[in-house]
Amino acid sequence: MASDRSWISRSRYNESRYLTVEYKNGVDDFIKFACENLRGGSDGLIRCPCGNCKNKHYKNPIAVKLDLYRYGIMQWYTIWTAHGEKMPEENIGTSTRNVGDGDVDMYYDADDMLRDIGEANRYCEKMDDEPNPAAKEFYKMLHSASEPIYPSNVNYTTFEFVNELLHFKNKHNCSNNGFDELLKLIGSVLPDNHKLPQTYYAVKNMLKGLNLGYEKIDACENDCMLFYMENSEKTRCDICNESRYKEPKDLNKKKISRKVLRYFPLTLRLQRLFMAGKTAKCMRWHHDRNVVEGELSHPADGDEWKQFDHRFPKFSKEIRNVRLGLFKRDSKCETRPFH
Template sequence: MTSKDAQGHNTDEGNKLEDMTSQFVHRVDDDPNVMEELLSDSENPLYEGCKYAKLSASLKLYNLKVGHSWTDKSFTALLEFLIDVLPFDNVLPKNTYRAKKTLCTMAKSCPECNLSRYKKKEGVPAKVLWYFPIIPRFKRMYSDPVDAEKLTWHKFGRKKDGLLRHPADSPQWRFIDGQFPDFGSEEQNLRLGLSTDGINPYSSLSSIRSTWPVMLVAYNLPPSLCMKRKYIMLSMLISGPKQPGNDIDVYLAPLIDDLKLLWEEGVEVFDANRNEIFNLRAMLFCTIQDYPAYGNISGYSVKGEGGCPICEDGWKGKWFSASRKTVYYDHRPFLPLDHKYRRMKKAFNGEHNFESRPKVFTSQEVFEKVKDIQLTFGKLKKNKDAIPKKGYKKCCDFWRLPYWRFLFVRHSLDIMHIEKNVFDSLIGTLLNISGKTKDGVNARLDLKEMNMRNELHAVETGKQDYLPPAAYTLSKNEKVELCASLAGGA
């Protein structure tokens, strides 16, 4: 609930804005111009007798814009209408650009981190990075006694029965406690997860715009909270006409600088739950993304013959000319040596397979491979020959973190994303949906190229090739039963 004073002002919102303003004023004493502009916008009323100031009104309206997904054009139209409705001496921003400029007074710099929130990539003016410093936000989390108590759940509230329910139950968590006892022994220290992916901000697949939000979550929190919207922290926004691709390290640099500071030195933070000041340290526990973003983040080429960043050259795919793609098949080396599938021929490629699984390289071994890779970032022609077509193509910026080379799992895959894609492929194939099925003429031609499953090879009939039914081919009634079952009707 919100409270109001005698004049009907929303005191909760007013107090929050006043606290934000006062905290910011103390941080920009060395920049009088910024401080003067901020105080002017926060104190001068929107018009004579108005309870809102220019800054608070702009903030309120912009929150409505973001909350209801208004476009810049519609927001400008609203501002123009309000200017006509309000008294002539009002100082409301005239358009979206001026509203953003007013709010950017609060976001021009963060002296605690000594980093600009608004950055442009050198040489590429169309690419913009918004970086939102994480250290002040961690301080605000610990300034709330309820949140400060929740951030120690992994130590005092977790059920320790050997089952894996949370990253705190993982071997990597226990390894960090043993490898870095000075960090692991302090339950207030944070272990973070980072996630990023490209989105289309205009909900139109034809748009050429690309936006990459970089999110952070605190794994100190219980599983019911750490993925809630309230506790997911937007640390940066990479916006531009094209995705960052291999150059994403350029944009992650300020965030990694903060993470390095939080690991090596820490920052003084007040814990409202314990009513004490302590030195907060934090580490990046792992990253989470889909497979294409995995390649951008880790620096490994996830396409081509050796597209697995875990097995690397130990597990290679084969190019099939009909489908025009590299296929990784016969995964029997990953099965136990005495598994019955290893002795099967017809069900696979017509041969036994008793190969051992590929070697998994440790983080230290990977670091030795990539530490000397020199790369000039940017979409320059000179890099086409410098970047290898397979394997590691760069030494990603995360290696600057001192603990990164010791982690078991550095990069994780978004399992929900993968499950959706696999499910779509299975259903598309079972229902034989045009454009969605993975079983077509090209797939049957690939079988012929592999010289296996002769009974499934496409038969030329003149106008259209005939595809013999496979074991998974469903009749119309069976498709109806499958759909009814998935819909919960059977």
């Protein structure tokens, strides 16, 4: 930290209940720092670290300054990582604060990811290669989801508001029909030109571009086998002979599986990690880190990783390739390459 941040932890009022000169100067330093470190595509907006917004919302610098005067700055926010400042090496990975307390700069939220990808999209538009169909679908979702939930709203984008509602649905175990009614109720009090989807089905379609869904695979009720690939057409388990489906009450209705495995494909999720600047940097940290001889700062310093590099030299040359640790039944761990 280049400047003195002690003003953050002190009272912003003097004995006469006026803002202190120290606090005002500190706020001015913060606004100057945040504006100098604006990222491309931010449209001049910066995160507001006041006690009310807690870095969740983007506002223009004047509005941020007024909020900091009114609500004060978050007293733990002494390293301005959400505004372009780099975390000191000794502090990386040591934070134990609760995300629920507003510590959004200690994790990478969806809005940051969308902004990063928006910048990458503008860069790709200058290149000759066309984005693949999956990327086009994602950028389409990105464009619509980055708009305010209704014009003039500075607190929520469509994506952010829908994400909050999905969190509410999951937290309170809300049924799909109940969620539909909630969407319609909220939509009825929003301005006519709002962007909020009216059904849960529409919400799922809006987020489809993220490619973060799952596949359903029927499984044996006793966990003997999966009805998958060459076994996908079988109706009974090869091991215990249990039926794949429940006894039907109506032969004309669709069969219901006794047990279903939900499989989350890994490839698309790994691709998403490289689509956001901050997480992409973490994925490459094994290569970009500062190596201190005799100290273990990453598994790459260990003999197993070095042996892996020697065994798969072609794979090791590409620093973006991902390595997975697979646990065997004898409790020994072996690392495998993953393209």
